[in-house]
Amino acid sequence: MSGKRKDYITWDEYFMAVARLAGLRSKDPNSQVGSCIVSTDNKILSMGYNGFPLGCSDDEYPWDREGEPLDTKYVYVTHSELNAILNYRGGNLEGAKIYVSLFPCNECAKAIIQSGIKEIIYGEDKYPDTPAVIASKRMLDSAGVVYRKYDSSGRKIELEI
Numbered sequence: 001m002s003g004k005r006k007d008y009i010t011w012d013e014y015f016m017a018v019a020r021l022a023g024l025r026s027k028d029p030n031s032q033v034g035s036c037i038v039s040t041d042n043k044i045l046s047m048g049y050n051g052f053p054l055g056c057s058d059d060e061y062p063w064d065r066e067g068e069p070l071d072t073k074y075v076y077v078t079h080s081e082l083n084a085i086l087n088y089r090g091g092n093l094e095g096a097k098i099y100v101s102l103f104p105c106n107e108c109a110k111a112i113i114q115s116g117i118k119e120i121i122y123g124e125d126k127y128p129d130t131p132a133v134i135a136s137k138r139m140l141d142s143a144g145v146v147y148r149k150y151d152s153s154g155r156k157i158e159l160e161i
């Protein structure tokens with residue numbers, strides 16, 4: 001009898017890697033964010049990345065960050081967290097966790113709270129001083145949704161696909 005492998009990836013590594021992999025699907029030239037929603041017993045329930053709604057072509061809608069409001073991505077794009085929540089068709093997300101590569105904005109925080117997700121594991125917190133993130137943390141704190149920074153092991157995972 002041989003012993004089990006010792007270098008298998010942890011749950012945290014697994015789910016954050018899945019979130020990041022989902023982010024690679026994004027067509028946004030500047031920001032690729034991925035999310036992975038996980039049940040309390042470590043089953044993946046849903047994934048999402050930032051993109052335009054169904055039927056809104058990546059080739060026709062703007063990815064620009066500056067210009068007239070209607071010529072920027074901001075009024076059209078759906079963030080990865082909201083996409084992951086909306087992509088879930090299996091019931092409710094009460095008590096679930098969400099892994100996301102970037103700290104959720106205020107709009108996603110609202111959706112996370114209302115969906116019943118209770119824990120956020122985030123990769124980067126790149127915009128902590130913006131109203132969107134300050135408001136997000138305020139609402140999450142009020143709602144009792146806990147958030148913790150993903151503790152990177154620094155492990156590199158290479159996949160040939």
Ligand SMILES: [Zn+2]
Nearest residue numbers: 079104105108
């Ligand atoms: Zn958001």
